[in-house]
Every structure is written in C-alpha cells, then in structure tokens.
Amino acid sequence: MVKLAAKCILAGDPAVGKTALAQIFRSDGAQFQKNYTLTTGVDLVVKTVPVPDTADSVELFILDSAGKELFSEMLDKLWESPSVLCLVYDVTNEQSFTNCSKWLEKARSQIPGITLPGVLGNKTDLAGRRAVESAQARAWALSQGLECFETSVKEMINYEAPFHSLAKQFHHLYQEKLEVFQALV
Template structure:
C-alpha cells in the first residue's frame, strides 16, 4: 500500500464557496456553515483520501481561501504571497455559477497557480459552485466545460448548500496525484 502526500491550492474570488467545499469534503458532508464569515487567514485542511481501486491513499493538504480583499495574502504588487502557494501538487479553481466575473477571474487564478510550480503536469479542476441557485445561473455550463478542457482541467459543478458533488473534485485530484506518482515510478523502473 502506497501513502502519498500532496499540497492542493484552492483558488477563486471571494464568496464563491472555497472554504465551504473544503470543509464539507474534510467532514464528509457533515459540516456546512450557514452563517459564514469570509476567511481572514489561510485555511489549511488535511484529509487522507483512500483510493478504492488501488488500496493506496493520498494525504491531501488543502490551502485555500486567498481572497483579494485580504492584504495578508497579497504583496503590494497584487501577487499571491509565495509561502502559501509554492510548489503545489494539484489545484482547484472555484467560481460561482451565478457570478460571471468570478468565472472570468479563473484565468487569472490559473496563471497565478501555474506560476508557483516547476512541474509541467499539474493536476487541476475547475468547479462551478452554487448549483442550488440554477435559476440565477450567469455562466453557461458548456462554456465553462470548454474553458476547462482548453486549459487541461476537469470540470465539476457542485452545491455546498445541497451537498451535491462536493467530494468529486477532490477525489479526482487525489486520483490524478496518484496516477502521476505511478507514471514516475514506471519511468524510474525503466531506467534501472
């Protein structure tokens, strides 16, 4: 049995539901904050993800909730504080399906995350959150899926409030990290 470890960055605009999704995943859906205040420092959440098809596990360290209004995360030039974002093993971009500006910001977040790694293959997902508000949808699902594919990301839609699909993006990232590990081991074995 293999136990891996990966740091994941969860990024997106304020109030898109980053902390809620991470907390739901960590607590297996039993921790939804109805009266939520904006995160004022870095959320660091750890969870062991068991991969049922292999028996292996990936311990994930989720660092997220870097909101634009919080000077703690940003230097004067607007760049993300490097200590929190250096060398991620995977990432999750979150936007609010009722807020087109939050979707448009994903390009900026993607660029910032990718600038913090030396790896050419960094597993990532795009998450459209708040599907419980479908009647207020401002971002077309097909448009978001196409953007994700163009940028090498898997796409998911979730609702923290309704507990829909909140675990799928994180399970997908754990599997991708495990797959990258297996590929590296096979390459290493072929050299020996």
C-alpha cells in the first residue's frame, strides 16, 4: 500500500465554481453553501483519494486560487512544481472557457518539459443558458491532453470525478517512474 502526495492546482476565472467544487469534494457532498465569498488569495483543501483497483491512495493538496490574479507573484510561488491541474470554467461564460488556455499555459510553464496531468471541469448549474457546448469543451480538452468532466455542485452531479481522475493519472505516472527506476537497478 502506497500513499502518494500530489499538489493540485485548481485554476479558472473568478466565480466559475472552483471553491464550491473543492469544498463539496472535501466534505463528500455534505457541505453545499449557497453563498461564497470570492477567494482573495489561496485556500488549501486536503483530501485522500483511493486509487481504483489498487490498495494505494493519493493525498491531494488542492490549492484553490483566486481567479483574478492570473499572473501575480504570489501565484507564481504557490504554483511552483504542481503535480496535477484542475481547470474550471462556467458553461454560461464563454470567456471563462477561452481563458482556460491562459491558465493551462501558466500551469505548464511551472514545469517545462514535464507532463502535467490535468482535467477540465465545468459548472453546469445553469445549463439552460449554456454558451459553451460539451463537444467544444471535450475537443479542446482532448487537444490539450486533458480529461473533460461536466459537473454540478448545486445538483451534486459528478463533483468527485475530476479529482478521482487526477489521483488515478498521478498514480499512473508514479507507476511509470517506478518501473523505469526498477529497470535501472
């Protein structure tokens, strides 16, 4: 049984549901707040995620960062050496989807030349006012090497899936590195 630790960057524009997603995940669906204050810096959420089909787990240290500080020095320090990335956008806000490219570029610039496992998630609470179609988001995510998830914290739909995927991806990279190391010994 192996317990790994992964630094997870939760990124996206302001008011796209990052904090709600992190909080509902941490509380296993028990804590949905209707009113959130905008994150002004960074909140830390820690949760251990079991890796399916193994006895292993990944402890995710989720850095929920304020969306308005895309290029601040504070984020540069906190974002150093991320293990995994969770991008979030709101399906009713096309600009929040477009800006995911900038968030992804910023995260990847922290570890040049290294694969950064990631997911693209969204807030579908107001799907009736959707501006970004699911197929468009999936196609972009695939082109960037990311998995894509439709989530709704409000409706309690699929809110765990992005984090379980990240844990599984991180564990897979660990296994690959372990195999390379064992082949050298």
